[in-house]
Amino acid sequence: MIIAFALAAAVLFGSGAYLLLKRDLVRMVAGIMLISQAAVLTIIASSLNRGQAVIHVGPDDDPSDPLPQALALTALVIGLATVALLLAMVHRVVVVFRTSEQDALAATEAEVEARLERKRQADREEVEGVEGAKEDDAEAIEHEELGRVR
Amino acid sequence: MVRRSGRGAAPDSVVRVVARMLPAPSVMVAAALIVKGYAEVGDGFAAGVIVALAVSLTYVAVGADGAEAVLPVLRHAPKIAVTGLLLALASGFFPLVYGEEPVSHQPAPGEPLTKFGKLELFTQLLMDIGVFLLVVGVLVMLLHQFGRLRGEEKS
Amino acid sequence: MALDRGRAARDEAAPAPRLTPDWPGWVACATAAVGFFACLVGWLAGGDGFSVPWAPSLDLHLSFRLDGLGAIYGLLATGIGALVFAYGTRYMTLHLEHERRGAVERWRFWPWMLLFAMAMVGLATAQDLVLVFVFFDLTAVCSYYLIGFDRSDSKARTSAVMALLVTVVSAVAMLIGAVLLYAAYGTFAIPELIERVGPSETTTVAAALIAVAALAKSAQVPLHFWLPRAMAAPTPVSAYLHSAAMVAAGVLVIGRVHRLLERSELVMTGLLVIGALSIVVGGVLALRRDRLKQVLAYSTISQYGYMVLLYGMGSSTSNGAAAFYVMAHAVAKSALFMTAGAVTMATGEDRLSKLGGLGRRMPVLAVASAVAAASLAALPLTIGFFKDELFFAAAWEEGSVTTVLAVVAAALTLAYIGRFWVTLFLGAEKGQVTERSVVMVAPVAFLAAVTVVGGLVTEPFARLAASAGEVTAGRPVEVDPGYHLELSPENLMAIAAWTLGGLLLAAPRLTTVLSRTLARAGDLFGPRRGYEAMLHGLDRASAGVHGLEVRDLRSSIAAVLVPAGLLVGLAFAATPTDGAFALGHVSGADWVILPLLGLITVVTLVIARSRSRLAIALALSVVGFALAAVYALIGAPDVALVAVMVETMLALVFVAALARLPQEEPDEDRGSVVRKKRRRRDVVAGSIAGLAAFVTVWGFLSKPAAESVSDDHIRLAPEAHGGDVVTAIVADFRGLDTLVEITVLLVAVIGVATLMRRGKTW
Numbered sequence A: 001m002i003i004a005f006a007l008a009a010a011v012l013f014g015s016g017a018y019l020l021l022k023r024d025l026v027r028m029v030a031g032i033m034l035i036s037q038a039a040v041l042t043i044i045a046s047s048l049n050r051g052q053a054v055i056h057v058g059p060d061d062d063p064s065d066p067l068p069q070a071l072a073l074t075a076l077v078i079g080l081a082t083v084a085l086l087l088a089m090v091h092r093v094v095v096v097f098r099t100s101e102q103d104a105l106a107a108t109e110a111e112v113e114a115r116l117e118r119k120r121q122a123d124r125e126e127v128e129g130v131e132g133a134k135e136d137d138a139e140a141i142e143h144e145e146l147g148r149v150r
Numbered sequence B: 001m002v003r004r005s006g007r008g009a010a011p012d013s014v015v016r017v018v019a020r021m022l023p024a025p026s027v028m029v030a031a032a033l034i035v036k037g038y039a040e041v042g043d044g045f046a047a048g049v050i051v052a053l054a055v056s057l058t059y060v061a062v063g064a065d066g067a068e069a070v071l072p073v074l075r076h077a078p079k080i081a082v083t084g085l086l087l088a089l090a091s092g093f094f095p096l097v098y099g100e101e102p103v104s105h106q107p108a109p110g111e112p113l114t115k116f117g118k119l120e121l122f123t124q125l126l127m128d129i130g131v132f133l134l135v136v137g138v139l140v141m142l143l144h145q146f147g148r149l150r151g152e153e154k155s
Numbered sequence C: 001m002a003l004d005r006g007r008a009a010r011d012e013a014a015p016a017p018r019l020t021p022d023w024p025g026w027v028a029c030a031t032a033a034v035g036f037f038a039c040l041v042g043w044l045a046g047g048d049g050f051s052v053p054w055a056p057s058l059d060l061h062l063s064f065r066l067d068g069l070g071a072i073y074g075l076l077a078t079g080i081g082a083l084v085f086a087y088g089t090r091y092m093t094l095h096l097e098h099e100r101r102g103a104v105e106r107w108r109f110w111p112w113m114l115l116f117a118m119a120m121v122g123l124a125t126a127q128d129l130v131l132v133f134v135f136f137d138l139t140a141v142c143s144y145y146l147i148g149f150d151r152s153d154s155k156a157r158t159s160a161v162m163a164l165l166v167t168v169v170s171a172v173a174m175l176i177g178a179v180l181l182y183a184a185y186g187t188f189a190i191p192e193l194i195e196r197v198g199p200s201e202t203t204t205v206a207a208a209l210i211a212v213a214a215l216a217k218s219a220q221v222p223l224h225f226w227l228p229r230a231m232a233a234p235t236p237v238s239a240y241l242h243s244a245a246m247v248a249a250g251v252l253v254i255g256r257v258h259r260l261l262e263r264s265e266l267v268m269t270g271l272l273v274i275g276a277l278s279i280v281v282g283g284v285l286a287l288r289r290d291r292l293k294q295v296l297a298y299s300t301i302s303q304y305g306y307m308v309l310l311y312g313m314g315s316s317t318s319n320g321a322a323a324f325y326v327m328a329h330a331v332a333k334s335a336l337f338m339t340a341g342a343v344t345m346a347t348g349e350d351r352l353s354k355l356g357g358l359g360r361r362m363p364v365l366a367v368a369s370a371v372a373a374a375s376l377a378a379l380p381l382t383i384g385f386f387k388d389e390l391f392f393a394a395a396w397e398e399g400s401v402t403t404v405l406a407v408v409a410a411a412l413t414l415a416y417i418g419r420f421w422v423t424l425f426l427g428a429e430k431g432q433v434t435e436r437s438v439v440m441v442a443p444v445a446f447l448a449a450v451t452v453v454g455g456l457v458t459e460p461f462a463r464l465a466a467s468a469g470e471v472t473a474g475r476p477v478e479v480d481p482g483y484h485l486e487l488s489p490e491n492l493m494a495i496a497a498w499t500l501g502g503l504l505l506a507a508p509r510l511t512t513v514l515s516r517t518l519a520r521a522g523d524l525f526g527p528r529r530g531y532e533a534m535l536h537g538l539d540r541a542s543a544g545v546h547g548l549e550v551r552d553l554r555s556s557i558a559a560v561l562v563p564a565g566l567l568v569g570l571a572f573a574a575t576p577t578d579g580a581f582a583l584g585h586v587s588g589a590d591w592v593i594l595p596l597l598g599l600i601t602v603v604t605l606v607i608a609r610s611r612s613r614l615a616i617a618l619a620l621s622v623v624g625f626a627l628a629a630v631y632a633l634i635g636a637p638d639v640a641l642v643a644v645m646v647e648t649m650l651a652l653v654f655v656a657a658l659a660r661l662p663q664e665e666p667d668e669d670r671g672s673v674v675r676k677k678r679r680r681r682d683v684v685a686g687s688i689a690g691l692a693a694f695v696t697v698w699g700f701l702s703k704p705a706a707e708s709v710s711d712d713h714i715r716l717a718p719e720a721h722g723g724d725v726v727t728a729i730v731a732d733f734r735g736l737d738t739l740v741e742i743t744v745l746l747v748a749v750i751g752v753a754t755l756m757r758r759g760k761t762w
Helices: A002-020 A025-045 A066-097 A102-128 A143-149 B013-021 B023-036 B044-070 B072-098 B123-147 C002-012 C023-044 C068-098 C103-108 C110-125 C129-147 C154-185 C190-196 C201-217 C226-232 C235-243 C246-256 C265-286 C292-313 C316-347 C363-376 C383-398 C400-425 C438-456 C459-473 C489-506 C508-525 C527-551 C553-574 C590-609 C613-633 C637-660 C673-702 C710-716 C725-733 C735-757
Strands: B114-116 B119-121 C049-055 C060-065
Touching (some): A002 C590, B044 C637, C068 C110, C068 C459, C129 C201, C154 C226, C154 C527, C201 C246, C246 C292, C246 C316, C265 C292, C292 C400, C316 C400, C363 C438, C383 C459, C383 C489, C489 C508, C508 C527, C590 C613, C613 C637
Antiparallel strands (some): C049 C060
């Protein structure tokens, strides 16, 4: 049984990893879902001390391990939230970039980046001091006086 | 669910009727799950999802706009979710006020419980109701977000 | 400068709107005044303290004590604060009118000013290193908002960022020092640390780190460059920042932890050297600045150099002298800054070369600022005379080098402040006086009166300074200033300094060359270069990482997966595998589970191969439901229930999302060589990942943990009123997890709302 659970988890994980490498963002989301399924299955399977459900356990009963189940519950719920967020993200990307293919996305991104470069330059100047606004110490010294010295 | 008019195939009238009727009993089932939660399978989370599933059937049957017209209470989903979260957090962290660990429930372990039929009254119930409200609110919001996008995409 | 622009705008357009009286400013002023009297009464009553636990598990306490040192800085922060705030009510009103900003902008100013004052009082009385750090940073944050108050001015913004970066980054050094000391001596409390700390390498490093933070705050060379730039702030901010708040905070910390620093000879020598350097660099650069506030800013660097130098000497005399110096300097410097602000507001000019002969037109201001300038230059009959007398005495005690240095320092001070006042108020009349305000002159006059009173009656000031020096030195300190008409070393040094200063004042040619050469050198090799280069470097690094990150998602995924895989491989190579893997046996319900697992495997492979999104969505729910069935069969009904519901919900959401996406685009280069190659590569990568997961999971499952808290959970569940142990764990034993989890749910759905409908939750 151990090896059966391990195999199933491994196939889930391997397929998930394969899908992660795909170009289509929807398939990537599917990959993430598969990987989280693999994780839940592994957690549950780790309680291989499998007996009856852990409800009203008597002293002579041989119950299942409850802790992994509680952890798995959390994992499932968070998984739901994550997938919803991912799908919303994919939707947003498609609305903005008009494609869900990664290669096209990368190209668009590069284009956008190039357009953003000017804005970023402004940001940099903001932090480091604009050339115009930068005042060298030497220049802050009285110009008039200097003329007289020369 | 959102393709109500997309392909012209209106949902079966049985589905519509069932969808109309389902939310009320689903709340009953949810209540039962919460009440029995500590003795049997199920808790606030499961109860919340059950109600949300009933609502989602309405969405499937009559579309997003229809569902929100039939069940105007859905409009309050964000408030319900936030209320639930606050309730759960409050019941979880309230023990800090009198110097106990967070999420210690009253009556304390071992002490006798007040029973109200099958319902056992203790602070854990508050937390569970909070989780229930939050899950209903969150999932209905999800349905709302994903269910009624058409037409907005262009704007 | 923003002011010029504002003026120009006013001249061109219709008259600027008149603003209502600044009652938030007066409230701040009244609060500060009340604080001043509270500090005074508290100190006269003996100065008690208190300590309450803050985070006991981290050994942190909110411990405050109004001792002599705390009293000096508390009184300065509140007293000078009240005057500066009163001045600011008028100044800020005019400033906002010139800039055509509404009265509502006051709410961006006064709360920060008040918080600034409170942070200073907190810092002055704090007795715990971490608490000191917190208040230290709080003053930096306040200063950021105040320096950048004119946020439409890019110079103000740049200066604010610079002040924040220099002081906050170096403040981290203080925190590191505090933690080092805690690790070695087990407490953050300063009085206990002083008792426990002995000379060691840890002490040296920690002391050096704390000193770096304090010196950066006090704008000492080489971290001084932020201060002159901070002049972009409105003048009340500058006046406050330079005399009683921000910059004073650094010296205050040195005074507070002086007995820790004392344990390290190296740190004390460092203080001496840095103090001396700051005196000279600040003084020389102040000699021929053109902008009023710049002269005063460099003067501040130089003046705080005096105090650092005094603390570096470390004798009882010098500790008391440093405390006295802080008071005398704060009074004079705030008066001078307010003078500069009043002049600029009156004439619209902020350069010495454009101003002159104001003495006849603003006589009260001229006299009051003359007193303040005389005090800074240590002329007799002012309190400033005694600050230099004490300084000279300490320098004489220390040795010949410091004696010479002290004379040079005092001469420089006389030269730059003399030039400042003479150019402003004497000579040919330059500049138009258009604005006169009593509220802006009265505080200067009041401070001038304090200066003169201090020059005649030194006793209260000396007592305060002695009490502060005692805190610093840990032993009784005598501060006994007075006029001694004899040929004492102090008097001779003072006379030498005045002579030398007068000569410097009379030789503008020499000082210009000197000042300009040093400024040139500073521009070329100075620390500001380093700061800018560092920012450039950080920016480039960030752009580089950003570039790597966004170009290709797959490479980011690979960046996570490949190292993870390598680590797993390494772990396997290092772990003995004999008997680590067990096949397990099959019995009972397992015969149902096995086909289910088989189904899961097959459907998963189908998902991987499928191109149709809808098919993927449906197949995903098949996997999910099959897994739920498996959970139900292995005694996990709770998980099964939730899994079924979550899967249903997911299927709905997934299909709904797919309905919103455009149809899959036809694959143009499908079947191309590149595509085939990549596909093969992906298959190999996926297989390797699967294989690694298999070995890991198999090994993990083969060795169940010997002990688990599960037994405790099962035992305790009935007591916690739970029949279902899993529910009891979720709602009670691990209740915090659940609280966090449901919070994540709400956060996620808010994220969804942001992405889908720009934050409209409904």
